Amino acid sequence: MRVSIEVNGKTVEQEVPDRTLLVHYLRDTAGLTGTNIGCDTTSCGACTVLLDGESVKSCTVLAAQADGHEVTTVEGLASGDGLHPVQRAFREQHGLQCGFCTPGMMMATVSLLKENPKPTRDEARAALEGNLCRCTGYHNIVSAVIDASGQEVAR
Ligand code: FES
């Protein structure tokens, strides 16, 4: 079917097989490879993007389901040359090691902070439980969430 999705503010339209997953549409059709595929089975969260502002695992959504909707990927977070506050916080708090989970973690964080602008560490952990970090760097990831929310990071 012909699918048209507004990705990071730009319309991406193409004929794709009906069963095409959103994550493949983003990577292969839109050419945005910042969204990673870790498991393909809704387990790891590496593929998290925003669909109409809500975080979704894009390996669980068909491109057809996003037809006519807006998707934001990690490439769409920053505007201009500056980093998005969540990107800045992940950098400053060393919230990444190999970086594989990071795009998904950041997109899930954007979604979390929209719903809960001042989360506690426990709330941040609970909100990110669908996102796995194979490097197990959770402590600094949670610190990055707290920093991005404008709260003091306890040392
Ligand atoms: S690749 Fe989508 S949840 Fe793991």
Ligand code: FES
């Ligand atoms: S930083 Fe390596 S998977 Fe999270």
